[in-house]
Amino acid sequence: MDVRPGSVRLQLPARSVDPTRIVVGTLCALLVLIVAALVAATPGTGPTEVWVMVLAAGVFVGAGLVAWARRPHNRCGLLMIGTGLAFAVAGLQGVPVAALDTLGLLVETVPLALTLHLLMAYPSGRLGSSSARAVVAAGYVVAVVLQLPRILFAGGGSPLLESASTVLQAVAGVSVLVAATVLLQRRARAAPPAVRRAIGPLRWYGPVALAVAAAGAVAADVLTRDPWPVVAAWLQVAALAGLPLAFLAGLTRGSFDRAGEVRELLAGLDRGPVDVDELERLLGDALGDETLRVLYARGPGHVDRAGSPVAPGGAGRGLAAVSIGDDAIGLLEYDSTLVADTELVDEVARVAALAFERFRMTVELRARTAELEEAARAVRGAQRRIVRAADDERRRIARDLHDGAQQRIVALGLQAQQIARRPGDPAAVSHQALELSAGLESLLDELRALVHGVMPAALVDRGLEAAARALAARIPMPVSVTARGLDRRLPDEVESTGYFVVSESLANTVKHARAARCDVTISLTRDLLDVEVRDDGIGGADRDGSGLRGLADRVGALGGRFSVGDAEGGGTVVLAEVPCAS
Amino acid sequence: MRVVIAEDEALLRQGLARLLADEGLEVLAAVADERALLERARSLVPDLVITDIRMPPTQTDEGMRAALTLRRERPDLAVIVLSQFVDAAGALQLVADGADGVGYLLKQRVMNVDRFLEACRLVVARGSIIDPEVVAVMMQRRGDDPIARLTPRQLEVLALMAEGLGNAAIARRLFVTEKAVARHINAILQQLDLPPESDDHRRVRAVLTYLDRR
DSSP states (O other), X not given: OOOOTTOOOOOOOOOOOOHHHHHHHHHHHHHHHHHHHHHHHSTTOOHHHHHHHHHHHHHHHHHHHHHHHHOTTOTHHHHHHHHHHHHHHHXXXXXXXXXXXXXXXXXXXXXXXXHHHHHHHTTTTSOOSHHHHHHHHHHHHHHHGGGHHHHHHHHTTOHHHHXXXXXXHHHHHHHHHHHHHHHHHHHHHHSOHHHHHHHTTHHHXXXXXXXXXXXXXXXXXXXXXXXXXXXXXXXXXHHHHHHHHHHHHHHHSGGGOOHXXXXXXXXXXXXXOOOHHHHHHHHHHHHTOTTOEEEEEETTEEEOTTSOEEOOOOTTEEEEEEEETTEEEEEEEEETTTOOOHHHHHHHHHHHHHHHHHHHHHHHHHHHHHHHHHHXXXXXXXXXXXXXXXXXXXXXXXXHIIIIIIHHXXXXXXXXXXXXXXXXXXXXXXXXXXXXXXXXXXXXXXXHXXXXXXXXXXXXXXXXHHHHHHHHHXXXXXXEEEEESOOSOOOHHHHHHHHHHHHHHHHHIIIIIOOSOEEEXXXXXXXXXXXXEEEOSOOOOOTTSHHHHHHHXXXXXXXXXXXXXXXXXSSEEEEEEEEOOO | OEEEEEOSXXXXXXXXXXXXXXXXXXXXXXXXXXXXXXXXXXXXXXXXXXXXXXXXXXXXXXXXHHHHHHHHHXXXXXXXXXXXXXXXXXXXXXXXXXXXXXXXXXXXXXXXXXXXXXXHHHHHTTOEEEOHHHHHHHHHHTOSTTGGGSOHHHHHHHHHHHHTOOHHHHHHHHTSOHHHHHHHHHHHHHHTTOOOOOSHHHHHHHHHHHHHOO
């Protein structure tokens, strides 16, 4: 086989005729022929009865066999074959063998019930709702159970009871038909477009055909004089014979015949290099589902073709695994209301597997690119926040200096002026000079506090441990400070970051945690500084508060790791790991 | 001279009030926010209002706004606005409606009592005074031509004009004759393409506006 580079060629199993179907088809044909012979041999029957039976049975069985062959996993084909056979058996009415006659009478209206079943199950072959199942069951009850009185009274001279049971059956039958029609309309309205298109004409034609057929059956019982029975019989056949053809057309055309589409898909994959975006479109076309997504396995999760992580599935979404051998390489995510046949999806998934494998590299690259971009965005965000935090800090210092220190200096200057302008009163001068001196002292306190807030002297002069201890001593709650391995000074930015982790965490604990105590552990192991602040408060720290966010940014900027979490047994743990290779 | 003082920092407010009272000024009221300032200045009809720019409630430019409001209501009221920092835009805002009887000074100027008292008397006498630091910043900012073509002496004269000094005062400050000052001023006005102004406070506004223009 000639395999061009960059293309995938797969062999679809040839469409061979299944021997089962040949056997079933032959048996059906035999049965119909036998019944036809029996009917023809019955005295008092003309060719009409034979032809009506053969036509009805033949059309249903034939269409059913084709549908079965084309859609082996869809029950509609079998239902059609069953309906055809029921027509054949019902034709046995009137043959001179008593048992066969009774059998024919028993199944007289079963074809109608089966047709109803078909109508409700179309196009997926499954009864979608409990109300649909109830209607179909009621149909069988009307067709079989309500038929029994007629068999019982057929021979015995009780025409009143017989006609009463006929009326009962007719009324029940009409009710079931009305209920089925209502359900069908409701389903058609609620269905996605593709299903609605498939239901399309059957939505009206189906119930009308059934009604005509049922009316024909009743008419045949009532109008016994020629030519009415023959007219009624032809009417029934004419009404019903169109149905299997309509079902077959619906099943093998449009969104429900996908065998051809899979061939198309193969042709598309074979035609030349398909890119990763086109693959999704091709697969979507093959399944008639525009919303189809191709998901690639990546690590424990999945990514879409753009490389973005996704959570597969959801309401109304079906999933089909794509694998090569035992290696699950991805998923097809499709609209499960649109794609009724899971076998088909699996087939498409099998066909797509090789192409999938080829695109995993592309998608992996896209995913990594997306991750890098995300990381870059996060870094930019952190940088911006760091810059803003620095600006805020400068603004705060400027305001403190303007509104605090500067004003006090002016006030003290005024006091000095007053002393200068009031000589001659030693007592007053001395008093004012003392006031001035006290004012200067408190100004110094203010400046010291300001400087401490910017960068504590203990940290600058004596390092992280001393600064943390000095800080802990000023906190109005028991705070233990444990330091390990801090036998050397660390780079300034590491020390200050460690200090701010401690100070911000302690401030949060005091403000929010309602804690009884707090433990600070600072340890240096080789080139990694670990800072842990653990309290026994109520936990639930606000990670996105500006304080903790700022810490995370700072630690992140130094290539470290920062986390805030609830401690086991309550409380909050703040952890920072800062690399400090110096 | 009847004065109302507005300053939110208590120590400074009391110090200033006591100092001015000691120097024989009549301090009608010393208040701490914009609303009180407006109220008192309207009811007590002072000759002079001395106000801090930043005051409660927003700590932005309450004092400036109150000063402008009061001046609009009573153009003969003299005001001195005290600022914590150099803000040329603030100074321009103050002289925009007329520079006669207004002063814009850095707060620290109150520590030089004699100069401050002189400024008070100047604005009450319809003069104007702009802080030299503010003028210096504006001059620096306008480092382009045609200012760059002025001689150092002319630059000095221009700065003093901007501060609100009259010819005589400039002459005293620079130890030159008034005639020499007038000559410098003519040269400057010509170079900067400004109309000759005999009126000191209109000259202040023209010069400041010129310095502010880019």
